[in-house]
Amino acid sequence: MASAAVTSFIVFTPFLFLILNSSTAHYIPCSESLVEIAQGKNISHCKKLTTLGVEFGWEVSKHDERQVDILVSKRLNNAEMMWLAWGVNPQVRPQMVGTRAIIGIRQLNGSAGARTYNITADTKLGCRLQPSEIDVQVKNMSLDYVASFDYLTLHATIVLPSSYNISRLNHVWQVGYGAQGAEPAMHPTALQNVDSTETIDLKNGSAQHVGGFARHLRKVHGVLNIIGWGTFLPAGVIIARYFPYPLELGAYRYHLHVACQIIGYNLGVVGWSIGLWLGQASKDYKFKVHRIFSIFIFTFTTLQVLALRWKPHKTDDYRKYWNMYHHFLGYALLAVISLNIFHGIDILKPDHSWKRAYVGILGVFGVIVTALEIFTWAKYLTEDKEPKTSPGPGPGPGDPKPGSGRGC
Numbered sequence: 469m470a471s472a473a474v475t476s477f478i479v480f481t482p483f484l485f486l487i488l489n490s491s492t493a494h495y496i497p498c499s500e501s502l503v504e505i506a507q508g509k510n511i512s513h514c515k516k517l518t519t520l521g522v523e524f525g526w527e528v529s530k531h532d533e534r535q536v537d538i539l540v541s542k543r544l545n546n547a548e549m550m551w552l553a554w555g556v557n558p559q560v561r562p563q564m565v566g567t568r569a570i571i572g573i574r575q576l577n578g579s580a581g582a583r584t585y586n587i588t589a590d591t592k593l594g595c596r597l598q599p600s601e602i603d604v605q606v607k608n609m610s611l612d613y614v615a616s617f618d619y620l621t622l623h624a625t626i627v628l629p630s631s632y633n634i635s636r637l638n639h640v641w642q643v644g645y646g647a648q649g650a651e652p653a654m655h656p657t658a659l660q661n662v663d664s665t666e667t668i669d670l671k672n673g674s675a676q677h678v679g680g681f682a683r684h685l686r687k688v689h690g691v692l693n694i695i696g697w698g699t700f701l702p703a704g705v706i707i708a709r710y711f712p713y714p715l716e717l718g719a720y721r722y723h724l725h726v727a728c729q730i731i732g733y734n735l736g737v738v739g740w741s742i743g744l745w746l747g748q749a750s751k752d753y754k755f756k757v758h759r760i761f762s763i764f765i766f767t768f769t770t771l772q773v774l775a776l777r778w779k780p781h782k783t784d785d786y787r788k789y790w791n792m793y794h795h796f797l798g799y800a801l802l803a804v805i806s807l808n809i810f811h812g813i814d815i816l817k818p819d820h821s822w823k824r825a826y827v828g829i830l831g832v833f834g835v836i837v838t839a840l841e842i843f844t845w846a847k848y849l850t851e852d853k854e855p856k857t858s859p860g861p862g863p864g865p866g867d868p869k870p871g872s873g874r875g876c
């Protein structure tokens with residue numbers, strides 16, 4: 469089995485690198501609306517940030533490199549209240565804790581204002597976040613709602629101390645949907661909200677996104693898991709259940725079942741290992757439910773696959789109890805796998821095609837199982853009416869025909 473895992477890893481490594489190599493620092497220009505707003509404020513550089521639909525405009529002063537005009541913006545999309553935050557972080561990497569932020573809050577009554585805040589480890593623990601002085605000089609701070617474009621814009625002029633490097637500036641952005649006065653409430657913690665950091669070169673706009681590499685791996689992780697756990701394993705279960713009866717495939721059925729489970733398990737384990745690596749790499753946040761389900765899936769599928777070696781012999785007395793356990797665990801695993809795949813898709817929030825594709829796979833399995841169940845019962849009922857050639861009860865649906873021999 470170890471050799472099979474190694475083989476599938478070798479087969480998929482070039483594929484992974486092909487995808488990973490396409491990861492380049494990107495500069496997607498702002499929307500036309502924001503370019504228009506930015507021009508009105510004499511800001512000529514503007515790009516879409518990688519998450520949350522936030523756009524970022526900036527202009528480094530010609531006289532003083534440390535003075536930068538910034539414009540952070542997001543379409544409101546009917547949100548009645550919203551806070552919009554942007555900040556710089558002098559530490560080695562861009563992250564929430566340690567960020568010197570400007571937060572603009574639009575209140576329920578439509579009034580808007582912006583203040584400065586120090587985001588500390590206590591903020592992350594849930595302590596109140598109140599306005600405070602920051603070590604970055606901020607002038608002309610304002611939050612405006614541009615009704616004609618439905619945009620909320622946060623504008624300011626900042627003067628960075630010498631500890632910041634404008635060619636490698638760690639900046640962080642965030643949006644939230646609640647506040648009490650000048651205190652913003654916790655933001656959502658979807659992937660988009662925790663991926664909202666990058667290191668930007670303000671001279672040319674190129675950026676290193678912390679998750680740039682990880683973003684590609686996440687997709688590879690999702691695809692491998694959907695194919696491995698989500699497609700091959702259920703296909704193997706269908707083969708095990710219906711191919712001795714009503715579809716008689718003899719010994720091929722057992723080999724086909726085992727092949728599906730081994731391929732599915734190996735692809736799944738590679739996908740799972742990538743998930744573990746991703747979880748390890750993103751220490752600032754975690755997805756507990758997804759992780760717990762994953763541990764369950766890995767542990768018990770491994771136990772199922774070990775059946776290849778350690779299942780009781782056909783003549784053993786307790787073989788029928790082992791069969792019951794193996795089948796029950798198999799079905800339970802399919803349910804948990806399906807839940808975890810939907811949960812993974814919810815975390816990743818790729819475009820709708822992923823959910824549609826997986827629902828499509830489930831739909832195809834559903835149709836196959838329904839057709840085979842109907843066929844099984846029809847065959848079983850017609851066979852029952854025929855005179856029996858041998859004594860003893862006839863086969864039940866999904867049971868092997870006498871003599872066909874269930875392999876597992």
Ligand code: HEM
Pocket residue numbers: 553554555562563564565567569571587591592593594595597640641642644652653654655657661662663664665752753754755
């Ligand atoms: C209003 C008070 C805030 C609270 C209570 C809060 C709380 C949190 C928590 C608990 C996480 C971890 C989520 C997880 O483990 O899945 C997190 C992550 C994060 N938050 Fe906040 N946050 C607040 C404000 C902000 C602001 C104003 C910014 C941006 C300026 C921000 C940026 C981030 C980022 C980028 C992450 C990703 C992980 C990291 O870099 O540490 N947060 N926040």
Ligand code: HEM
Pocket residue numbers: 659682686689690691693694697739740743744745746747748750754755756758759761762763765766805806808809810811812813814815816822
């Ligand atoms: C049964 C199938 C799956 C298993 C066993 C699995 C396993 C894992 C594991 C072990 C982690 C690390 C969790 C942590 O340590 O916090 C993880 C993270 C993750 N998984 Fe899955 N996963 C599955 C399906 C999916 C699918 C289908 C998707 C998306 C389409 C997905 C998206 C993600 C994302 C976005 C993360 C977070 C990565 C990060 O922290 O940067 N997963 N998964």
